Amino acid sequence: MKPVSLIQFLIEERRAGHINAELSLLIEVVARACKRISVATNKGALGGVLGMAAGEGDAASINVQGEAQKKLDVISNEILLEANAWGGHLAACASEEMEDPQPIPDMYPKGNHLLLFDPLDGSSNIDVNISVGTIFSVLRCPDGVTEPKAEHFLQAGTEQLAAGYVVYGPATVMVLTFGHGTHEFTLDREVGSFVLSRREIRIPEATGEFAINMSNQRHWEAPMQRYVGELLAGRDGPRGRDFNMRWVASMVADVHRIITRGGVFFYPLDAKIRAQGGKLRLMYEANPMALIVEQAGGAATTGRERILDVPPTGLHQRVPVFLGSREEVERATHYHREVDGLRG
Ligand SMILES: O=P(O)(O)OC[C@H]1O[C@](O)(COP(=O)(O)O)[C@@H](O)[C@@H]1O
Numbered sequence: 001m002k003p004v005s006l007i008q009f010l011i012e013e014r015r016a017g018h019i020n021a022e023l024s025l026l027i028e029v030v031a032r033a034c035k036r037i038s039v040a041t042n043k044g045a046l047g048g049v050l051g052m053a054a055g056e057g058d059a060a061s062i063n064v065q066g067e068a069q070k071k072l073d074v075i076s077n078e079i080l081l082e083a084n085a086w087g088g089h090l091a092a093c094a095s096e097e098m099e100d101p102q103p104i105p106d107m108y109p110k111g112n113h114l115l116l117f118d119p120l121d122g123s124s125n126i127d128v129n130i131s132v133g134t135i136f137s138v139l140r141c142p143d144g145v146t147e148p149k150a151e152h153f154l155q156a157g158t159e160q161l162a163a164g165y166v167v168y169g170p171a172t173v174m175v176l177t178f179g180h181g182t183h184e185f186t187l188d189r190e191v192g193s194f195v196l197s198r199r200e201i202r203i204p205e206a207t208g209e210f211a212i213n214m215s216n217q218r219h220w221e222a223p224m225q226r227y228v229g230e231l232l233a234g235r236d237g238p239r240g241r242d243f244n245m246r247w248v249a250s251m252v253a254d255v256h257r258i259i260t261r262g263g264v265f266f267y268p269l270d271a272k273i274r275a276q277g278g279k280l281r282l283m284y285e286a287n288p289m290a291l292i293v294e295q296a297g298g299a300a301t302t303g304r305e306r307i308l309d310v311p312p313t314g315l316h317q318r319v320p321v322f323l324g325s326r327e328e329v330e331r332a333t334h335y336h337r338e339v340d341g342l343r344g
């Protein structure tokens with residue numbers, strides 16, 4: 001079969017009426033920016049991009065989440081902002097690395113879309129040469145809004161027009177959805193273009209593999225203790241089978257494994273992070289991943305409700321995340337809802 005490039009795929013999606021020309025251009029621009037991030041991550045120590053970003057004096061730079069920034073967090077953020085500034089496809093961008101949304105400069109034409117991104121996900125892994133990635137989500141700019149503020153980004157995940165991630169691993173791979181299936185593209189480094197490698201990905205409904213940071217176990221809520229306890233009990237426990245465990249600590253890499261061979265990923269609420277609502281960010285981590293996973297036949301909840309239905313209250317809002325193979329997400333969610341006295 002003849003290879004299908006990302007550009008050809010976008011034309012097909014336009015013809016099918018799934019996207020318009022402006023959204024197609026936006027995705028092309030994001031893909032181009034991600035190729036540049038891929039080049040920067042691939043250079044590793046030789047590119048001078050490893051280590052912490054410099055802040056005041058000898059201190060490391062801190063982002064809006066109070067987390068120390070890696071040099072590549074800052075570089076990836078700048079690549080995405082710069083690439084998207086002038087194309088006329090966006091009204092504003094919002095990022096994990098910026099407190100407030102960044103409007104498109106007045107000197108450039110403005111479009112009707114809002115782009116949110118986690119420019120470098122799993123950045124604690126960058127110095128040890130483990131996969132990292134970029135996550136993005138596209139929303140429509142509300143009608144009549146010429147200078148979008150944070151409140152204009154606060155739309156439920158069901159409103160996303162597109163969602164995607166790119167994993168910078170042994171191969172650079174983009175996974176994309178417009179709400180009509182989830183598709184994978186692999187970067188052909190010689191040619192410099194993304195090529196369709198899997199169309200209409202399906203996540204198996206059942207799985208024997210889970211991903212969670214077990215070091216937080218003592219802080220989890222009772223239903224999470226119960227659920228994981230049953231998995232760990234294996235063949236002799238109530239589930240009557242053994243389960244395998246994996247944790248990369250790059251959400252993109254963990255989700256990509258699930259998209260490829262099934263599995264389930266949890267970043268639950270725990271006593272340490274209860275006050276902030278969870279670890280992962282709703283608008284540019286949980287929502288795009290939830291749409292990608294649902295479009296591949298999987299499920300995504302906060303442990304209590306569907307992620308895509310969560311009403312957003314802040315640009316950097318955090319939520320618990322349960323996603324992947326439907327049967328396990330539903331079982332873990334049921335244990336939580338049961339304890340809360342909820343049905344389902
Ligand atoms: O270090 P922990 O607590 O296991 O958390 C790992 C999680 O944190 C993240 O690294 C958060 O993303 P950022 O690197 O973008 O802040 C996820 O990719 C990952 O799943």
Ligand SMILES: [Mg+2]
Pocket residue numbers: 118120121122251285
């Ligand atoms: Mg992240």
Ligand SMILES: [Mg+2]
Pocket residue numbers: 073096118119120121122123
């Ligand atoms: Mg990040």
